[in-house]
Structures are given as C-alpha cells and as structure tokens.
Amino acid sequence: MDLNLKGKTALITGSTSGIGYTTAKILLKEGATVYINGRNRSSVENAVSQLKNEVANSKVFGIVADFFKLNQVESLLKKLSEIDILINNVGIYTSKSFFDTTxxxxxxxxxxxxxxxVCLSKHYLKGMLERNWGRILFISSECAYLVPPDMISYSATKASMHAVSRGLAHITRGTQVTSNVIVPGSTLTKGAKNFLNEKAVTQNTSMDNIEKDFFNNTRTSSLLERFASTDEVANTITYLCSPLSSATNGSVIKVDGGSSGGIL
Ligand SMILES: NC(=O)c1ccc[n+]([C@@H]2O[C@H](COP(=O)([O-])OP(=O)(O)OC[C@H]3O[C@@H](n4cnc5c(N)ncnc54)[C@H](OP(=O)(O)O)[C@@H]3O)[C@@H](O)[C@H]2O)c1
Known part of the structure; x- marks a missing residue:
C-alpha cells in the first residue's frame, strides 16, 4: 500500500534509537523527509548515517536539542520552522515509590x-492550519491507563498528553490537520533488551524466561504476552502520519497488546 507520504516532512523527537528510530526508518522507506533528534551530536550523527545505510536515497537530517533546555528547543524551532508531521515521541521515566519520587x-x-x-505543537500547528494539512502525534504509554505504583509521575505525564491532543484536535475542526495519541505497550527497544539481559545474568537464566516472568507476574493484563517489536508500534504510527488516516482525529489508538483493558 502506498501511504502517500512522498513530499511530506516529519520531525520525530527523541529518535536516535527505539520506537522513534524505527518510525524514522519506515517513514523514509515511504519517501518522506525525516528530521531525527537526540541530545548530543554524536548520537544524532550516528543515527543519521545508520538510517542512510539502511534506506537508500533517504532524505534524513539530524537536529540536536535537549528538551530539558528551552534555548535548545528555541533554536530547533528556528532551524526547522515548518513541518507537515510532528511526532512527539521523546519520553523519560523513573521507577521509584511515590514517596521516594522527588x-x-x-x-x-x-x-x-x-x-x-506543548512547545512544538504551539509552533507547528499554526503553519499546518495555514497550509490546511498536518499530523500531530503524541506517543503515550499503557502506563497512562495502568498507572503502576512505581511510575505514577511518568503515568501522569502520559495521561496529560491525551488532554493536550484532544484539545488540539478541537482546534483543527474542519481542516485536514489531525491530532492523535498512540499508546504503545511494553516494546522491545535497546533499553528493554538491556533490562531483560541484566536480569537474565543476575538470575542465571535466559532472556526468554525473564520475559515470560514479566508477563506472568508484572504485566499480567497483556493479551499479547510478549514485548511488541518497535516495527509493530512504528507501523501504526506511520499509518497515522499518512493522508490515508484522514478521518481519525482526536483519537487514542492503542498498540499495547491489549494490556490497558476495557472496551474504549
Ligand atoms: N519502550 C517501551 O516499552 C515504551 C512503552 C510505552 C511507551 N513508550 C514511549 O515511547 C516513546 C519512545 O520510547 P523508546 O523506549 O523508544 O525510547 P528510548 O529507546 O528510551 O529512546 C530514547 C530517545 O530519546 C532521546 N532523548 C532522551 N532524552 C532526551 C531529551 N531530554 N531531549 C531529546 N532527546 C532525548 C534519546 O536520544 P539521545 O540518547 O541520542 O540523546 C533517544 O533517541 C517514549 O515517549 C516512551 O515513553 C515506550
């Protein structure tokens, strides 16, 4: 299927690895121009050259910006003032008790x-509305629904993204701009692989056993009962970026292997 993404320009925050990196690769294969982002020049340059190797003739560029630093966000917006697709992917978390979380x-x-x-949408949504086409995606998490007790702060940040996305969708009324949320579940990124490997070494068992144990005892609500691949998540994100998803707006699309439950 041609996703009609040729000629579109996307920015993916936090994309030198993981879900963002794989999304960049699929968008590039579809012919989009992609700006990837990370905190330091070397990781960004490495990711750009890796993507150029993986996708022939790809139009991929890197932008260094740390989202902790407002001046770096401002300079990102100066360097890249217009885009068609914004994928709000950057996300950090800690695993600590509520009382120990400062x-x-x-x-x-x-x-x-x-x-x-908020900063990026405030800037890019205006241009998208003026040009009457655009996609804003918010990469949330199953934690927005599950709210594990050791990840309350992270879960709260993800739940709040749903409100911003829905609010932006109201602003897009009657246009060809959309704003949606994607909800990944546990996904096999490099970080997840390291986590499984470290546990396997400490417990003198295999990574497969650690994965089984995680779904038997921790993520018990998962119907998939395994980590999703980054491709499985990125395929859904790429579809939502495309003109083919034009009737989906203000929505929440789950790629969580059924873990968040419910029928809505
Ligand atoms: N992995 C999962 O199981 C899972 C599940 C549900 C939801 N999610 C969500 O999906 C999104 C992507 O997760 P992921 O696991 O694929 O990410 P990841 O592998 O942890 O990727 C981290 C990326 O974010 C960049 N980054 C970190 N802090 C940054 C900052 N302050 N400013 C700019 N870039 C920064 C890193 O770049 P540098 O190191 O190069 O700076 C790297 O490219 C996140 O929002 C996460 O919450 C993930």
Missing part, C-alpha cells in the same frame, strides 16, 4: 514528556 523528578518528567509537546 518534586524535581516530577518537574523533569513533565518538562520533557509534556512541555516538549
């Missing part, structure tokens, strides 16, 4: 996970 940690997670979306 107010600074709460602020940090809201700064990176939520305020990055």
């Amino acid at each position: 107010i600074e940690t709460w602020k940090d997670q809201f700064q990176v996970n939520l305020m990055s979306c």
Whole structure:
C-alpha cells in the first residue's frame, strides 16, 4: 500500500534509537523527509548515517536539542520552522515509590514528556492550519491507563498528553490537520533488551524466561504476552502520519497488546 507520504516532512523527537528510530526508518522507506533528534551530536550523527545505510536515497537530517533546555528547543524551532508531521515521541521515566519520587523528578518528567509537546505543537500547528494539512502525534504509554505504583509521575505525564491532543484536535475542526495519541505497550527497544539481559545474568537464566516472568507476574493484563517489536508500534504510527488516516482525529489508538483493558 502506498501511504502517500512522498513530499511530506516529519520531525520525530527523541529518535536516535527505539520506537522513534524505527518510525524514522519506515517513514523514509515511504519517501518522506525525516528530521531525527537526540541530545548530543554524536548520537544524532550516528543515527543519521545508520538510517542512510539502511534506506537508500533517504532524505534524513539530524537536529540536536535537549528538551530539558528551552534555548535548545528555541533554536530547533528556528532551524526547522515548518513541518507537515510532528511526532512527539521523546519520553523519560523513573521507577521509584511515590514517596521516594522527588518534586524535581516530577518537574523533569513533565518538562520533557509534556512541555516538549506543548512547545512544538504551539509552533507547528499554526503553519499546518495555514497550509490546511498536518499530523500531530503524541506517543503515550499503557502506563497512562495502568498507572503502576512505581511510575505514577511518568503515568501522569502520559495521561496529560491525551488532554493536550484532544484539545488540539478541537482546534483543527474542519481542516485536514489531525491530532492523535498512540499508546504503545511494553516494546522491545535497546533499553528493554538491556533490562531483560541484566536480569537474565543476575538470575542465571535466559532472556526468554525473564520475559515470560514479566508477563506472568508484572504485566499480567497483556493479551499479547510478549514485548511488541518497535516495527509493530512504528507501523501504526506511520499509518497515522499518512493522508490515508484522514478521518481519525482526536483519537487514542492503542498498540499495547491489549494490556490497558476495557472496551474504549
Ligand atoms: N519502550 C517501551 O516499552 C515504551 C512503552 C510505552 C511507551 N513508550 C514511549 O515511547 C516513546 C519512545 O520510547 P523508546 O523506549 O523508544 O525510547 P528510548 O529507546 O528510551 O529512546 C530514547 C530517545 O530519546 C532521546 N532523548 C532522551 N532524552 C532526551 C531529551 N531530554 N531531549 C531529546 N532527546 C532525548 C534519546 O536520544 P539521545 O540518547 O541520542 O540523546 C533517544 O533517541 C517514549 O515517549 C516512551 O515513553 C515506550
């Protein structure tokens, strides 16, 4: 299927690895121009050259910006003033009890996970509305629904993204701009692989056993009972970026293997 993405320009925040990186690769294969982002020049340059190797003739560029630093966000907006597709993907988390989570940690997670979306959307949505085409995507998490007790601050940042996305969708009324939320479940990124590997080494068992144990005892609501691949998540994100998804707006699309439950 041709997703009609040729000629479209996308920015993916936090995309030198993981879900963002794989989304960049699929968008490039579809002929889109993609700007990837990370905090330091070397990781961004490495990711750009890796993507150029993986996708022939790809139009991929890197933008260094740390979403903790407002001046770097401002300079990103100066360097890249117009885009068609904004994928708010950058996200940080901690796993700590509610009582051990400091107010600074709460602020940090809201700064990176939520305020990055607010700053970029405030800028890019205007141009999208003027040109009457655009896509804004918010990469949330199953944690917005599950709210694990050791990840309350992270879960709160993700739940709040749903409100911003829905509000932006109201602003797009009657246009060809859309704003939607994607909800990934546990996904096999490099970080997840390291986590499984470290546990396997400490417990002198295989990564497969650690994965089984995670779904038997921790993520018990998962119907998939395994980590999703980054491709499985990125395929859905790419579809939502495309003109083919034009009737989906203000929505929440789950790629969580059924973990968040419910029928809505
Ligand atoms: N993985 C999962 O299981 C899972 C599940 C549900 C939801 N999600 C959500 O999906 C999104 C992507 O997750 P992921 O696991 O694929 O990410 P990841 O592998 O942890 O990727 C981290 C990326 O974010 C960049 N980054 C980190 N802090 C940054 C900052 N302050 N400013 C700019 N870039 C920054 C890193 O770049 P550099 O290191 O190069 O700076 C890297 O490219 C996140 O919003 C996450 O909450 C993930």
